[in-house]
Amino acid sequence: MAFQASSSKRGDAPRFNLRGEADYRIAKSLTMISGVIRLRAFKADLSDPQAALLEIADRIDAVGALHNLLIESMTGGVQLSSYLQQVCRNSAQALAPQPTEFIVDCRPEHLVPFRVALPLGLLTAELISNSLKHASSANEPCRVTMVCSRPRPDLLRFSYQDDGPGFPDDFDMMRDGKVGMRLIQSLCExxxxxxxxxNTAGGLRFDMTVPMS
Structure with a gap:
């Protein structure tokens, strides 16, 4: 009996650890999404409550997609290409008033840890939301391009660009930046x-480098 009890504990330990890790990640996700929603609530455009609720649903979907990929992962890392494509699909379904073209140039072997994947997914959703509001027109679809690269094993480079008009010439980030841009800055930090x-000839561009170590 003593041997069987010892064997049972050893078998249960990995399941307990995995369950604890999953609970930790879910708690972190809920805390972060709550912070995003609270920040948006202070600056919400009450003239269009449906759009505000759709944006909240889109952010929750981004977190849900991340956890689905983590469940399928054998290493605990997140395949960035699959995750970004899912974020694009969710955002297009929730927010795009017309067809939107998404190009995700990211190698399948680019894996990122949970601590990077979660804020990066929310940041990407905010960028897409900004593009759909300001870069798209009633007659032409918006085009969004994302490129990921690893110039070094310990560094991720993420580039996002839409084909809109970009910032006005007199745009000042501190003065004119909306809540979405502040969220992007907070998630980047x-x-x-x-x-x-x-501003580029092709539209508005956002480049970010993130340490992996």
């Missing part, structure tokens, strides 16, 4: 990332 906005 959470990843210890370095984010840069720029």
């Amino acid at each position: 959470r990843m210890h990332g370095d984010g840069i906005w720029a």
Whole structure:
């Protein structure tokens, strides 16, 4: 009996640890999504409550997609290509008033840890929301391009660009930045990332580098 009890405990330990890790990740996800929703609530556009609720649902979907990928993962890492494509699909279904073209250039072998995947997914959803509001027109679909690269094993480079008009010439980030841009900056800082906005000939661009170590 003593041997059987010892064997049972050893068999149960991995399941307990995995369950505890899953609970921890879910708690972190809920805390982060709650913070995003609270920040948006202070600056919500009450003239269009349906759009506000759809944006909240889109952020929750982004977290749900992440956990589905984690369940399927054998290593605990998240395949960035699959995750970003899912975030694009969810955002298009929830927010796009017309067809939107998404291009995700990210190698399947690019894996990121949960601590990076969660804020990066929410940041991407915010970027897409910003593009659909300001870059798209009633006659032409919006085009969004995302590129991921690993210039070094310990560094992730993420680039996002839409084909909209970009910032006005007199745009000042501190003065004119909306709540979405502030959320993007906050999520970038959470990843210890370095984010840069720029107007280009092709549209508005956001580049970010994130340490993996």
